[in-house]
Amino acid sequence: MEEGYMSIHIEGGYAGKTLWVDLSKNKILTKDLDPELAVKYIGGRGFVAKLLFDLVDPERDPLDPQNPLVFATGPLSGIAPASGRFTVGARSPATGIHGDSNSGGDFAMELKHAGYDFIVITGKAQEPVYLSIQDDNVEIKSAKDMWGLTTHETFDHLREKEEDRNIKAVAIGPAGENLVATAAIIETESRAAARAGMGAVMGSKNLKAISVRGTKDIKLADYEAWKEAFEELLQVFLDDPMTSQVGRLLGSNFLHRVHSAHGTLIIENGHRGYATEEELEKVSAETILKYHVKGRSCFLCPIACTRSIYMESEKYGLIKGRGPEYYSIQSLTYRAGGWDTEAGIYLNKLCDAYGIDATTLPSNIAFAIDLYENGIITKEQVGGLELTWGNFEAIEEIIKSVAYRKGKIGELFAKSTKELIKEFGPESEWYALEVKGLTMPSNDPRAGNVYNMRYAIATRGADHLRVSVLSSGRSLKWDELPEDEAMRVFVHFETYVTLVNLFEVCNWAYSSYTSTPEIAEVKEKGMFKIYNAATGLNLTPEDFAKAAHRTILTERAENVRYGLRREHDYLPRRVFEEPLPINEKGDTKIFPREKFEKLLDAYYALRGLDPKTTAPKPQILKELEVHEIEEDLRKRGLIKGGEE
Amino acid sequence: MKGMLVFYPEKCSGCNVCSIVCSAYHLGVINPDRSRIRVLRKEQENLDVVNVCVQCEEKFCIQACPFDALSVYPETGAIVVDHDKCTRCRLCIKACPYNGIILDPVLNQITICDLCDGDPQCAKYCPTEAIQFVHPLASKVAHEQNKTIITLTKQIIEDP
Ligand code: SF4
Ligand code: SF4
Ligand code: SF4
Numbered sequence: 001m002e003e004g005y006m007s008i009h010i011e012g013g014y015a016g017k018t019l020w021v022d023l024s025k026n027k028i029l030t031k032d033l034d035p036e037l038a039v040k041y042i043g044g045r046g047f048v049a050k051l052l053f054d055l056v057d058p059e060r061d062p063l064d065p066q067n068p069l070v071f072a073t074g075p076l077s078g079i080a081p082a083s084g085r086f087t088v089g090a091r092s093p094a095t096g097i098h099g100d101s102n103s104g105g106d107f108a109m110e111l112k113h114a115g116y117d118f119i120v121i122t123g124k125a126q127e128p129v130y131l132s133i134q135d136d137n138v139e140i141k142s143a144k145d146m147w148g149l150t151t152h153e154t155f156d157h158l159r160e161k162e163e164d165r166n167i168k169a170v171a172i173g174p175a176g177e178n179l180v181a182t183a184a185i186i187e188t189e190s191r192a193a194a195r196a197g198m199g200a201v202m203g204s205k206n207l208k209a210i211s212v213r214g215t216k217d218i219k220l221a222d223y224e225a226w227k228e229a230f231e232e233l234l235q236v237f238l239d240d241p242m243t244s245q246v247g248r249l250l251g252s253n254f255l256h257r258v259h260s261a262h263g264t265l266i267i268e269n270g271h272r273g274y275a276t277e278e279e280l281e282k283v284s285a286e287t288i289l290k291y292h293v294k295g296r297s298c299f300l301c302p303i304a305c306t307r308s309i310y311m312e313s314e315k316y317g318l319i320k321g322r323g324p325e326y327y328s329i330q331s332l333t334y335r336a337g338g339w340d341t342e343a344g345i346y347l348n349k350l351c352d353a354y355g356i357d358a359t360t361l362p363s364n365i366a367f368a369i370d371l372y373e374n375g376i377i378t379k380e381q382v383g384g385l386e387l388t389w390g391n392f393e394a395i396e397e398i399i400k401s402v403a404y405r406k407g408k409i410g411e412l413f414a415k416s417t418k419e420l421i422k423e424f425g426p427e428s429e430w431y432a433l434e435v436k437g438l439t440m441p442s443n444d445p446r447a448g449n450v451y452n453m454r455y456a457i458a459t460r461g462a463d464h465l466r467v468s469v470l471s472s473g474r475s476l477k478w479d480e481l482p483e484d485e486a487m488r489v490f491v492h493f494e495t496y497v498t499l500v501n502l503f504e505v506c507n508w509a510y511s512s513y514t515s516t517p518e519i520a521e522v523k524e525k526g527m528f529k530i531y532n533a534a535t536g537l538n539l540t541p542e543d544f545a546k547a548a549h550r551t552i553l554t555e556r557a558e559n560v561r562y563g564l565r566r567e568h569d570y571l572p573r574r575v576f577e578e579p580l581p582i583n584e585k586g587d588t589k590i591f592p593r594e595k596f597e598k599l600l601d602a603y604y605a606l607r608g609l610d611p612k613t614t615a616p617k618p619q620i621l622k623e624l625e626v627h628e629i630e631e632d633l634r635k636r637g638l639i640k641g642g643e644e
Numbered sequence: 645m646k647g648m649l650v651f652y653p654e655k656c657s658g659c660n661v662c663s664i665v666c667s668a669y670h671l672g673v674i675n676p677d678r679s680r681i682r683v684l685r686k687e688q689e690n691l692d693v694v695n696v697c698v699q700c701e702e703k704f705c706i707q708a709c710p711f712d713a714l715s716v717y718p719e720t721g722a723i724v725v726d727h728d729k730c731t732r733c734r735l736c737i738k739a740c741p742y743n744g745i746i747l748d749p750v751l752n753q754i755t756i757c758d759l760c761d762g763d764p765q766c767a768k769y770c771p772t773e774a775i776q777f778v779h780p781l782a783s784k785v786a787h788e789q790n791k792t793i794i795t796l797t798k799q800i801i802e803d804p
Pocket of ligand 3: 655657658662683692694769770771773775
């Protein structure tokens with residue numbers, strides 16, 4: 001089989017080359033894309049998983065200059081509907097474990113047109129630099145004059161410096177430069193790779209931005225087959241009201257109402273799961289529509305769910321450009337106890353400009369407010385701030401201070417969630433809605449138990465994106481099924497979403513916004529068909545499922561090396577012990593702990609993980625042909641036995 | 645079928661479906677830079693506009709060509725390039741206020757929308773109907789509407 005991979009010939013879809021940049025040595029290398037890697041890990045998140053496993057020395061600190069930062073596109077980036085995505089990964093400074101983050105926009109396709117499937121960046125530049133990519137011309141250039149600029153200013157600057165207004169770029173703002181744990185990477189003004197502190201990794205390398213201009217062709221092995229699949233997919237997005245109406249008219253903000261109805265909102269740091277009609281009239285998709293100019297697309301997206309806004313606010317002045325998503329609005333407003341769309345739009349804009357994760361920093365703030373309101377921490381501990389529910393001035397001050405690490409407030413909230421818990425003392429832990437150091441964005445796991453196992457098992461911490469319920473799951477009475485049956489469906493969805501991540505198409509477009517099982521099937525088949533049509537390969541659904549499984553296990557293996565075990569696949573204690581009000585009638589919900597443990601066991605069994613150590617078992621590693629992972633874990637004593 | 649392209653910027657989401665289907669249809673590869681229609685975006689101002697030949701009334705390109713290389717193809721109304729006559733002087737590129745013409749970097753050929761022989765792919769696949777293929781009877785209105793392309797393109801390119 002090993003030799004089998006050597007003879008693989010990929011005709012198109014992929015760009016074919018990869019870029020390796022060492023900022024310490026000022027060295028740039030290009031290598032061919034390894035076909036074995038392509039077939040085994042497909043792309044995007046899969047590439048990131050494998051490269052991090054191979055290149056990160058677990059003994060080193062997350063911000064050690066030698067650690068790699070990887071930007072990976074997928075084989076479908078730029079050639080399938082809604083395919084403007086890429087994954088950026090590194091050992092996370094926010095959690096200390098596997099870190100990755102996904103963004104839409106146009107950067108991915110531009111990078112592929114420049115000829116590269118991924119970029120691996122190691123080392124640290126002596127002075128602020130940016131990476132300039134113009135097809136084959138790749139240079140490390142000074143960014144001294146850009147250090148300190150907001151992301152928007154940086155993009156303007158780059159367009160001037162590169163003398164090309166069509167460049168696409170990713171950049172950090174002041175937050176990334178100042179190694180803030182919740183620093184994001186912003187994509188040419190329109191999107192963010194927000195979570196897991198990837199912006200701080202860029203900052204630690206003195207890398208302000210990557211500017212890309214690509215003019216090369218992406219080849220298609222079979223144009224007719226590609227066209228057929230492209231057309232089918234486009235049509236399904238235009239026919240399904242979830243995409244053509246809900247997604248297009250309301251964007252992700254339609255979820256305020258949906259999640260409220262399910263009682264799964266996070267209001268006031270998780271003390272209530274539903275909003276009243278009066279509250280929803282203040283913050284929901286309709287309230288944002290008031291400022292909505294039109295939908296904006298990521299590359300090749302027929303939905304255009306991003307809100308382009310124009311807001312003339314008495315309080316906040318004129319705001320234009322990309323508006324907030326559901327998750328940032330909920331984090332910036334009612335999670336912190338305030339109901340004001342204008343404030344949400346304004347604060348979201350600030351986060352984008354400074355390069356801050358508009359979900360994680362606000363959830364850390366909501367956590368602190370909860371502690372303050374409950375008398376666990378004092379005004380003095382939070383730099384003299386009046387941290388009461390809905391105090392938008394305080395939130396604004398925190399965001400501004402954090403970006404520049406200004407004063408006590410800036411230093412405090414620049415910390416990761418785990419560091420904050422330590423800072424605020426053991427009593428604070430109860431209030432923190434986090435897993436593995438990453439906070440959960442909306443979707444309280446007390447309502448919808450099985451579904452929200454995703455928070456416990458996701459490899460980067462409390463993550464709502466590793467498993468999405470497709471239509472076929474919505475009608476499913478998941479919580480009533482026997483545990484192993486429920487988890488079988490769960491694993492099916494996890495595989496599907498992982499594939500979406502490997503191909504680097506949009507998770508929303510291909511999963512959340514899907515109204516019937518039939519449509520889900522068309523989407524899945526469409527992805528496979530485009531892949532095979534473009535590459536000229538003939539991978540089967542089983543091959544793809546294996547690649548997804550491989551990716552998940554590779555991320556697991558990386559985490560096991562950092563010391564993660566079963567006890568790290570937890571949910572916050574509150575979820576098991578404090579009933580959550582889910583509607584106005586006064587019903588409450590809780591996550592039964594016993595059920596949780598059973599679900600976890602079922603998951604481990606289905607994924608071939610050791611239920612104690614969570615290390616992938618030798619048997620499954622053999623089946624998936626990842627001997628190098630088995631060898632590595634054996635060498636470190638992390639798997640024992642199972643030898644033939 | 646004969647007709648012309650008309651563009652409505654307020655509908656355009658900047659998705660680029662038009663540019664990739666155009667390049668795929670003509671070249672069998674995907675490349676917005678070699679497409680006959682290209683999308684310009686200015687995110688902070690909520691602006692998206694396509695650059696494409698819209699079969700303008702004036703035919704600035706034909707007027708500008710000193711070598712008689714450009715003409716209107718009677719069947720479709722699209723501009724055709726006689727590559728034998730064309731010297732790649734690029735005067736047509738300069739003359740077109742719609743930014744409709746490119747020099748294909750690979751083929752080294754002046755490249756202009758050919759209306760896909762009467763079945764415009766961009767209009768067919770545009771998910772928002774921002775670009776449409778309209779009957780010649782509607783051409784007066786269409787020509788007027790298309791002037792927004794000139795204004796917006798200037799606004800995007802010239803403003804820093
Ligand atoms: S290329 Fe430009 S100048 Fe020539 S007909 Fe088309 S729009 Fe007019
Ligand atoms: S009509 Fe055809 S040739 Fe003209 S821009 Fe559209 S796709 Fe391209
Ligand atoms: S396909 Fe339509 S919406 Fe998309 S960029 Fe082209 S004109 Fe605009």
